[in-house]
Amino acid sequence: MSDTISLVVAGGGTAGHISPMLAIADAVKDEIPGAEITAIGSPGGLETKLVPEAGYRLELIPKAPMPRSINLDLFKFPLRFIKAVNGAKRVLKESNAQALLGVGGYVCTPAYIAAKKLGVPIFVHEANSKAGMANKVGAKTAVAVGTTFANTGLPGEEQVGMPMRSNVAQMDRAALREEARAFFGVSDQNPLLLVTGGSSGAQSINTAVAQSLGLLADAGVNVVHITGRGKQIMDASGQLLAHERYHQVEYVDRMEYAYAAADLMICRSGAGTVCELEVAGTPSVLVPLPIGNGEQKLNARELVAAGGAVLVDDKAFTKDYIAGHVAPLLADQHKLEEMSRAAAALGRRDAAQNMARKIIAEISSRSTSGQEG
Structure with missing residues (x-):
């Protein structure tokens, strides 16, 4: 050759x-x-x-x-x-x-x-x-x-x-955890919820999460929110939204840190995201994009069936859903560990x-x- x-x-x-x-x-x-x-x-x-x-x-x-x-x-x-x-x-x-x-x-x-x-x-x-x-x-x-x-x-x-790319394909989630949490400015060991709608963001996800910050903070949950470029969340006075245990960024180019830091991730179910969740072994709540030909729901099929992720329709992903499903899941360490193992078993x-x-x-x-x- x-x-x-x-x-x-x-x-x-x-x-x-x-x-x-x-x-x-x-x-x-x-x-x-x-x-x-x-x-x-x-x-x-x-x-x-x-x-x-x-x-x-x-x-x-x-x-x-x-x-x-x-x-x-x-x-x-x-x-x-x-x-x-x-x-x-x-x-x-x-x-x-x-x-x-x-x-x-x-x-x-x-x-x-x-x-x-x-x-x-x-x-x-x-x-x-x-x-x-x-x-x-x-x-x-x-x-x-x-x-x-x-x-x-x-x-x-x-x-x-x-x-x-190798930075995700070869990542060790457990070994990278502390470095990843520090990258996002999280210093304690409380549960960490990472939210992302991808590089362009997801307005419906962003809105539901912003409305839920009080109940998540009361539960001791850290929230890292990757809003997407141009989709920063502002408060009533026009300032960047701030809240207890809330860390907001527009974009992250080190996604291996996102998968490693998160105890649970909320995200769309694009093919790349689904496969990276599997390789990382990161539990997730998947909210498929509600437009297009439905491929995002199909992408999630195998991971959800295996127990590594939960699927929720975009219109059903609300403050009430976060209160009734996401917050309790973050408090169930045993369930999160089961989801992590199920996801990792699918990783290629x-x-x-x-x-x-x-x-x-x-x-x-x-x-x-x-x-x-």
């Missing part, structure tokens, strides 16, 4: 696509430090920030989402899509790509089509329990299809788990490495066949 390979990765739009893509890229670099990795993205996506920060080259192609209704965009779509496919071809050719990894998002469909036309082997990873349209296209001709959850409906799928830590090995093995096999020929 050569000491370098050329891999192009494609995915974008949200952290739910980009994070597993970068985790697999990192795993390839761990195996082959000289690997040349180029990412394909679209203008305006979160990849324009996260990919360069991770140290990888980013090439942008035109965004060409399929219009959902009959309008002017529908007639413009064919030309936009052709331009996107040609842009992806250019990146693959200029990179001398030996494989393409796609993880979903608008950018992937033209990338998959370009790779097929050029004879570049395709690898797919699907993060959600319900496969997106782009990955349905890519999976048809893929060498390997890895999924986070079972039964996504993709041809040739293999459940490998969620690729995640090697998904990124598994996908990286598949990619490297295919490139190696093709290189060897070419040399022999």
Whole structure:
């Protein structure tokens, strides 16, 4: 095997696509430090920030989402899509790509089509329990299809788990607990409830928690509240909301500290979050996003069935729910420990490495066949 390979990765739009893509890229670099990795993205996506920060080259192609209704965009779509496919071809050719990894998002469909036309082997990873349209296209001709959850409906799928960066994948929750609590300014050993709606926050969760601070403080519960960027909670005077045992932050880029500090976490059930809860062994109350195609409820299915999490509808997550269910759960250490063990039993830590090995093995096999020929 050569000491370098050329891999192009494609995915974008949200952290739910980009994070597993970068985790697999990192795993390839761990195996082959000289690997040349180029990412394909679209203008305006979160990849324009996260990919360069991770140290990888980013090439942008035109965004060409399929219009959902009959309008002017529908007639413009064919030309936009052709331009996107040609842009992806250019990146693959200029990179001398030996494989393409796609993880979903608008950018992937033209990338998959370009790779097929050029004879570049395709690898797919699907993060959600319900496969997106782009990955349905890519999976048809893929060498390997890895999924986070079972039964996504993709041809040739293999459940490998969620690729995640090593700071979470390799974390030891118990060993990190004290350092994590100190990171959030919590110095005692009282129960700690960590609340997050993700990087963009969740207004309904934020409101219910803000209304419950008095009863949680009376129960001796510390609350660390990650509100989301631009969703800070203010009091009536326009000042940042302050309360006994309450710690409010907009965003945290060290999520391993969040999972380690929490005795219980309240959060959405995005695929990445669910899998990180499992790896960490952190008990949770999951409040699926009430919009979209229902995949967040599906994502939570296995963890809830195993007893590692409790599921509650967004509209039912209120101050009364917190008083009647969350506060009593935080007081039940035995139940929290049972939930932690149930969650940890589902955790898969090697998904990124598994996908990286598949990619490297295919490139190696093709290189060897070419040399022999």
